[in-house]
Amino acid sequence: MMDAIILQILNGLDKGSAYALIALGLTLIFGTLGVVNFAHGALFMIGAFCAVTLSRIITISHEVVDETRTDFLGNPLKVDVPYVHDWLGKETGDVIIDWAVPLAILFAIPIMILIGVIMERGLIKHFYNRPHADQILVTFGLAIVLQEVIKYFYGANPIPTPAPDAFKGSFDFGAMLGMEANQIIYPYWRLVYFAFAALIIGAVFAFLQFTTFGMVVRAGMADRETVGLLGINIDKRFTIMFGIAAAVAGLAGVMYAPINSPNYHMGMDFLVLSFVVVVVGGMGSLPGAVLAGFLLGILESFASMKEIIDLIPGINQIIIYLVAILILLTRPRGLMGRKGVMED
Amino acid sequence: MSNSNLTRRGLLKTSAVAGAGVALPTIFTASSAAAYTNEPTGSTVTLGFNVPQTGPYADEGADELRAYELAVEHLNGGGDGGMMNTFSSKALQGNGILGKKVEYVTGDTQTKSDAARASAKSMIEKDGAIMITGGSSSGVAVAVQALCQEAGVIFMAGLTHSNDTTGKDKRANGFRHFFNSYMSGAALAPVLKANYGSERKAYHLTADYNWGYTTEEAVRSSTEAMGWETVAAVKTPLTQTDFSSYIAPVLQSGADTLVLNHYGGNMVNSLTNAVQFGLRDKQVNGKDFQIIVPLYSRLMARGAGANVKGIFGSTNWHWSLTDEGSKAFVKSFGEKYGFPPSQAAHTTYVQTLLYADACERAGSFQPCAVVEALEDFEFDGLGNGKTLYRGDDHQCFKDVLVVKGKENPTSEFDLLEIVEVTPAEQVTYAPDHPQFAGGALGSCNNGA
């Protein structure tokens, strides 16, 4: 029993990492710009597809006809040989192709920041003073458009993007803790994901806490008007903040690609849950968003344990919504929201 | 009261005129005592292809559409004739159906029952389709089948695997060529026993909807009959994308085999997660841990990539079959589109041909005549060996393929290899088998 619990906690931390990262970006945008961004899930998806795109770019190949083998119609088989094999030799080429996903991190950061900045300058900026309902609607529309565009270019099927070979396989925690083998195993890549998420969260917090830029942003989150009165141009900083939030979501997506094959629908799948996380954590509270992300991830993992499903059938599907409803009713400012925010 | 011209008298006058106008149709109603719905009167006949063009099965829907277009081309005499040349019944002449040129309309089911029914209704009511076919999900198939029964048109099912389509929810106007969960279980059991022994402990992960339940039931009953023990059967939500919380407890339970009753995106994700957890490399009870995927879709298997290697499953058909019919179809499809057809494409192509042939033999498009022509029809040359379209439940009984993920795929189409061709007798069941009980065929409906 104990090992089952440990396993689900591990699983929850890992699942919660994705939620926490997306919720972090959402809260950043809501806290600084006051905008509810329903397109955030789409940014997560675009990040995952950055990984797909990079691996496709790296494996651009030319056809070579292999006379020794035949294809399904009986003609000589055309084999794809990637250009990197030609230029850098098969060994190096294979290594590069193998490490496509981590390389995609470098590839994705500038792209996501660019997309975020364009989104903000082009669209979100005009919606600062419009009611929340309008913001939700226009970003919802944007999410649909982005999703359809990706579907048009990449098709509707999930595209496998495997992790580097070095991280394949799983780690036997049980053996480390002195238990029987095979009792607690966990895939390497998911542990890497958790560590990566912790790193990014730490970096964002450090950025906000220890830099002047971050201080201005925090001041703007607390009271935007006064910052403007002090003569600081908050607009440009907010644009950059949006870019950073987009980059955080995108990086979450890039590293998530090996865990679940990216498909055009993953944005919407994560969106609803991420909003629930933000609301539970407290809108406008960054530590709250992160904490709620991990908490809800762990709860979801526990709820899918067989013993619990036997007790309350269907609990695994509705647990997150139940928790959201409970928190919204009893403590609407969320776990760590500021007192007085959004309470009627 | 305001100065409007809206007096009572004016209103009564205008409504009298309007009422008379609306009542006119009853005088003018074309006494088109059509003998049946959408009776084709001109030189063309319209078929309705209702496939998922958006949503998670859009790629399979696209493949089905390609096969339909190919079938229409062949029916109208174009192309190289494809399976019309190998078909055992020679009623089709290549001049359309009963001399009428075949045209078609397409619709998008979005893999949702509501949208599928709306699309089917539009094709029947607006475009005059005489037959509806297609689909990639059992829920949708059952919904559209019921609609066609009410409307009085024939429904030739596409890709639907649940027992219920010709079991609990069977209808007289509906016909299914694709195999079902029971057949998968019956075909897989001997192969699994031969490869994995009869002393296995199975852990089932089942998608929490109708198809999942029937597949789990089928595989469980056939594996338990040969000595396996079912350790646990856990239901997973259909919308789940990350199965890690369900995979994590598998090893602890003492099971040494994982059966994934998942299809499409679920299968891709659960299989990927299972491999990530290193289940394939583990040894439990002194045996290698194994994973089984009862229903394969080659198109979706692409999404799982290298993870399908060595995993057993079943399919309705595979392009590497060597009989004449399959080779002809692969050649036609391959030359037109550049890649081999999937099992979805095959079944939809065959269904179209079977329908056209039934119309020719019956000499009419009338649904009841077509039903009579198809019931208990035996044929061959369409890729699965000798096949019977049983009249008790409108299900085809034919050879079923047991496949395995290839260790060294040569291309993205070459992911599966055939392990065994299970003969039809082994997968046949009585019409009143418990897994199919509960429904009634009813009688055919000609519609208006």
Added chain:
Amino acid sequence: MLGLNKKDTSLLILVAALALLAPFILNPFPSGSAMAQFNAGYPDLMQRFVIFGIFAIGFNILFGLTGYLSFGHAAFLGVGSYAAVWMFKLLSMNVVPAIILSVITAGLFALVIGYVSLRRSGIYFSILTLAFAQMTYALAYSVLTPITGGETGLQLALDDPRVLDGAASGDNIPVPGFFGMEMRGSSQLEISDWVFTFSTGYYFSAIIMLLSFYLSIRIFRSPFGMMLRAIKSNQQRLNYTGLNARPYTLAAFVISGMYAGLAGGLMAAMDPLAGAERMFWTASGEVVLMSILGGVGTLIGPVLGAGLIKYMENILSKINSDILHGWFAFLPDGLEDIIVSMIYPFIGKGWHLTLGLMFMLVVIFLPGGLVEAGQRISRLFGRKKSDDKSDKSTSTEPAE
């Protein structure tokens, strides 16, 4: 007349005329011509226009008047459908008890959900309703399968009790009807090349839609409606004057829920199948789209929006590349291919893209929807006449 002022009466008559003459208006192109693709006058689509019109009218009472954005209304639609199909199975194929039960069930459901959700406002309210809708969907899909039929949906069967009807005759499942008139019955009128279809089900739903429309006009113009508008403009101020807004918003929520249940019951009456996908939150998003596109807070806006979206959904998605090639065949080959490939991503299976783009454009530039567009256009043409009239009526004089 009928308690309405002149403007509203003419609006009601306009909508009534549109609804009754719809078979003519929606089939302007001769069947068999190249433009027949755009004909929308077949029974199923016409029924959907009015049914979703009812849904949107009800949603508008909540969103348009009070400003509360609910993402959970699809749950009421689904509940209404399930209730209606159960009534078909248990009592009778007559649609009257089915519709009554669907309205009552949806109303009760809305009461429970509204009571809980309305404790918060703004974005929290939206997320609460979203959470409830998703919970209902999950429950209907997998947990409550004996009641809802799970993924296959709830369907009629030959051996249903149907207590009030006589024994079923024949092998075919009976169809819903209004005291004997089958909902799916229709008759056709052919005038040379044009074909017009008159469907019993459509006229039944259209009459119900007109009644609901009339009811919504009365609500809009009543003191109750005024109170709702006060809630939208400034709820805090309302509370300061000593009024409790909660009962009013709850009433509005329940009313809109009952409208949604009515729409769901009618959907099941036209087509006796109730599926769980009706309750997915994106279906709620659809009705939000309809209200926005048509014009939030206006009377006729939601109906127009519902019509437009359903039209696009059914007609646009049917256009495939063959049809496009057929239209542009008169152009030289290269140009034809270019134009087809430019249009192709936006129709057929790409119509969601068109919908999303249209939605964004409307929210950004035309938040009042089609009604605002219509007003702007009429102002553009009417401005020349009213230029000489002085604008004294609109300027505000300071009160003494």
